[in-house]
Amino acid sequence: MSRDPLVVGHVVGDIVDPFVTTASLRVFFNSKEMTNGSELKPSQVLNQPRIYIEGRDMRTLYTLVMVDPDAPSPSNPTKREYLHWLVTDIPETTDARFGNEIVPYESPRPTAGIHRFVFILFRQSVRQTTYAPGWRQNFNTRDFSELYSLGSPVAALFFNCQRIHRFVFILFRQSVRQTTYAPGWRQNFNTRDFSELSSLGSPVAALFFNCQRENGCGGRRGRIRAALNSEYLQQYFVTQPITPMVWAFKMLGVLKLYGLDSYARIYVPLPTHHGLRLGPDHFQKFLF
Structure with missing residues (x-):
């Protein structure tokens, strides 16, 4: 049985297909770095996190997606996936502030049960125009990746949050x-x-x-x-x-x-x- 947190947490399967991690993604809330499967309170994630992509080539660009696959509740996720954040054209070696914010960050506000909040990173082949979806609920990461020819993710992190x-x-x-x-x-x-x-x-x-x-x-x-x-x-x-x-x-x-x-x-x-x-x-x- 796999011990990969993304597999154990059903991020692989519910949101993305199996992939090989080829990029280093780091996420900080209030100067505290989160790890896969971290338990965070809603009060800890009110502010937009700092996202760092480690590397050496600023010409390499990335797209970051943050979703909640458990909205409005894990037992009845009728809004899966709920889009919390979307940033494109993030240069390698920098953070998300240097990218193009398509959908502003919305802080997690789970109302029932334990929710997973997932950051998914894609490596772009080219700089391209990305359009904001008409609504946040029922976003689909797989369809989004296919629409913009992003391929498989190169990194992912998630944390759990409940009220x-x-x-x-x-x-x-x-x-x-x-x-x-x-x-x-x-x-x-x-x-x-x-x-x-x-x-x-x-x-x-x-x-x-x-x-x-x-x-x-x-x-x-x-x-x-x-x-x-x-x-x-x-x-x-x-x-x-x-x-x-x-x-x-x-x-x-x-x-x-x-x-x-x-x-x-x-x-x-x-x-x-x-x-x-x-x-x-x-x-x-x-x-x-």
Whole structure:
């Protein structure tokens, strides 16, 4: 079985046919060089990357294509391939800034699942006029290469990118029983302001898990709702005295029942001396 990342990542097959790498392509996001199969966050790829093509002959020109074969979602890629960037006439030894930008760079904004973002480099035989496609979705790298007689790719790189949301449970210890009113809306809630308004002080424990956005959460979102509404969880908190450590591990147990424990992290306070106020540095991290 091939260990080539382009084969393992199905770049070869989904986007291009098998080819032999004959050029050195380097891609940098914010001065950090990416490698095949890198995991990058959407915030890391907001700005146009720097593209370097190593060589010695500036008369040799290249065409660079950047596509997303997983749009709008890997399970239903109806927009495959989505064109993020197209630059032609890039001289060897330079970067993409010296080329002719046909389609401006559009930063990746995956909405569901893990998306592959692929840079494909072609060596041009001549300088030629290349026209921008009418739209970005349903671009086809193979057809584009054939239309402009570019032949097989000479290099390719790809990275994975997904949007992750954090869901956080925060536990406060009340000094007294008091009336708490529901906010008028769910969005723009501020935990710090709520704690101050209700005189709750600092949290005594917290737990969070990660979840992909929209279709990436899919059934997991339903399991989250079931976990929060579970009779076991409600009965336990109503009938049992609880410490922060016990609360955190009970929460983890509930998440485990619903298959969510692999996404969870627990934070509980460490013992402090002289009654010092707890801050982020006083929390011990438990990984599961």
